[in-house]
Amino acid sequence: DQQVKQNSPSLSVQEGRISILNCDYTNSMFDYFLWYKKYPAEGPTFLISISSIKDKNEDGRFTVFLNKSAKHLSLHIVPSQPGDSAVYFCAASDGGSNYKLTFGKGTLLTVNP
Amino acid sequence: AAGVIQSPRHLIKEKRETATLKCYPIPRHDTVYWYQQGPGQDPQFLISFYEKMQSDKGSIPDRFSAQQFSDYHSELNMSSLELGDSALYFCASSGESTGMGTDTQYFGPGTRLTVL
Numbered sequence: 049d050q051q052v053k054q055n056s057p058s059l060s061v062q063e064g065r066i067s068i069l070n071c072d073y074t075n076s077m078f079d080y081f082l083w084y085k086k087y088p089a090e091g092p093t094f095l096i097s098i099s100s101i102k103d104k105n106e107d108g109r110f111t112v113f114l115n116k117s118a119k120h121l122s123l124h125i126v127p128s129q130p131g132d133s134a135v136y137f138c139a140a141s142d143g144g145s146n147y148k149l150t151f152g153k154g155t156l157l158t159v160n161p
Numbered sequence: 162a163a164g165v166i167q168s169p170r171h172l173i174k175e176k177r178e179t180a181t182l183k184c185y186p187i188p189r190h191d192t193v194y195w196y197q198q199g200p201g202q203d204p205q206f207l208i209s210f211y212e213k214m215q216s217d218k219g220s221i222p223d224r225f226s227a228q229q230f231s232d233y234h235s236e237l238n239m240s241s242l243e244l245g246d247s248a249l250y251f252c253a254s255s256g257e258s259t260g261m262g263t264d265t266q267y268f269g270p271g272t273r274l275t276v277l
Contacts, residue, residue: 082265091165091251091268092204137203147255148194148217149266151203 051075052140054152062160067125069155071138074119078140082149083112083123086135095136096123128159163188165254165269173275174242182237182272186254192216193235194266195227198249210235242276249273 053072061067069083079100084092098105098112098121105112111124125132138152166185174180186193192211196204206219210229221227224242229235239246250273253266 084268091270094265094267097265148206148209148219150206153203
């Protein structure tokens with residue numbers, strides 16, 4: 049049972065345009081959501097997070113939006129750069145279960161020059 | 162800034178052998194998590210420790226054990242290795258030193274275990 053779902057295995061965008069990566073979750077106990085970027089043979093790199101008490105968090109080119117009623121979050125990257133090409137994982141945690149992360153299966157983002 | 166350190170980065174073992182993976186968390190982080198990522202899969206939570214005590218346990222086989230030491234580093238011990246144990250093993254740490262709260266986990270580069 050996949051509690052965190054990233055339904056798009058891949059996404060391709062042009063440099064300078066917006067990248068939108070989507071994530072859905074089923075567990076209503078999740079209260080903290082994170083996005084990680086991962087290159088092959090490296091560990092996930094933390095990008096941005098959002099608490100369930102907020103609906104938006106912004107950090108430079110990265111913005112995460114949370115729609116609790118729809119159990120949906122999205123990561124916006126503006127403007128996209130070729131160096132952003134990587135696999136992006138959505139992850140969620142439930143503070144009541146000691147913060148272990150449940151991951152989605154990832155979306156491969158390719159930013160074309 | 163100091164990151165999570167994992168050793169070794171690569172490990173090749175035969176079936177039924179044992180393996181020990183090490184993790185050194187970010188300084189002043191008190192919580193360590195272990196994850197397993199199979200080929201083409203998402204990372205799966207194995208086990209976590211807070212202040213040297215096991216805090217949570219996921220889908221970790223009984224053949225695996227782990228502990229956190231007084232200097233907060235952690236070791237994952239794997240015995241009777243099977244072919245299916247071949248995977249990337251990530252360690253992550255969290256704490257309040259970065260001001261991000263205890264929910265944000267920072268990952269190490271991983272150990273790639275290959276069982277032949």
